[in-house]
Amino acid sequence: MKLPIFLDNHSTTPMDPRVLDTMLPYFVEKFGNAASRNHAFGWAAEEAVEQARKQIAKLIKADPKEIVFTSGATESDNLAIKGVLEMYREKGDHIITSSTEHRAVLDTVKSLEGKGKAAVTYLPVDKFGMVNPEDVRKAITEKTILISVMLANNEIGTINPVKEIGKIAKEKGILFHCDATQGVGKIPVDVQDMGIDLMSFSAHKMYGPKGVGALYVRKKNPRVRIAAQMDGGGHERGMRSGTLPVPLIVGFGKACELCEQEMAKDTTRLIAMRDRLEASIMKALEESYLNGHPINRLPGNLNISFAYVEGESLLMGMKDIALSSGSACTSATLEPSYVLRALGVGTELAHSSIRFGLGRFNTDDEIDYTIKKVIEVVTKLREMSPLYEMAKEGVDLKSVQWAAH
């Protein structure tokens, strides 16, 4: 076993070596521009891109022509939301989204809202982080043109009832965008069955390269149109100009193919490791609380709050394990995780949260090491915590008058 251990697979994933192998010829040897229609270099590049488009479309049960390449999921979210709003402006300006979306969606709609270009409804989530489809239905007005709800949450892994939301969207004739960045490649996704009209996802979250993503744009029932957000050569059927990064796209395609082939195997392994990690930690450490949905959750996700210890100090104590925390100290904003807050997790427990993100390349040995380390560090930091001491003495921490600063 090699240290440090990477258990932060929601932030990014290591590239699968098989993906790298398929990419390599497209840097030096087959370097053509996929838009060059008049020579063999261009044709080779175009063929590779189209092959990747097929692999990607197959994973999400779409038509290859419905895949628009972007630089990543953030761009896809921006293109979907701004593109729909601009194209369907005459129909209305109301967008429905949820409070636990990724910032690529939330900041996009907030920016439109701030400029007076859109009216936005932010749906609450239940204590497990799930959007209630009936809330979506109730929020719809005559002016609603877009519903944007994520497939799986990046912090707590909770999987939304996307199919039910898609059904409501269809029924009401409203477009449905889904940020599926954390879900594609990890859980089965079927844009037909789920009634999704636009879907954002990214290669580097599924063992592919960084710098490439896609926006699925439905071609029929209905045919979705979006206004391009970047002017230029009219690539990607006019929806996203810019020379295609052929090696990245080839890698993206291969990553999708591998995810499709290995999803069942990966899922079984990840759930077994994740459940063992969860059970061992929760059994050894009192007052550890699971954040997110106990069942409807991404296979590799585990998010736990350890009462009386602060998240950043936990990360510091486990510096040979790469993890992430909802603590304010780890964010730029000095506010603890808005996702955990939206679930109703108290601020102090949000400060105490740790996200474990397991992936394809983690091993049982690494999980054993992590279990041992987490128990050791939480115990040590609790010994150091005045809050733990007070709780042990029977002081109700909520009744204490804190000198807030």
Next chain:
Amino acid sequence: MAYSDKVVDHFNNPRNMGSFKKDEEGVGTGMVGAPECGDVMKLQIKVQNDTIVDAKFKTFGCGSAIASSSLATEWLKGKTIEEAQKIKNTDIVQELNLPPVKIHCSVLAEDAIKAALADYQKKADGALVDAK
């Protein structure tokens, strides 16, 4: 963000971690911060003949908060009450090489020192009144 070697050292080998009994003679206790803010420091001093003979801390907070309070206890030991009043948060920032986002940890440590000194003073004054 990378931590300075000194912060890492205090975090891994905290000095004077623990508690005195609050009602013990000569003990002053300062508790500052709030759980919702992500940091709470408890700092205690034990005073004999106007000199701090021992100090202890317990901290809920990030590595820099733990290091700031650990350092504070180290500095407090052996100082007179008057000298202890002069410890400034900027001294802690300098010693631990804290980045700007962690300056509030040093402020909290200074507040904890002041609170512990004030608590000791209050108890000492009270004892004096009782004696009269």
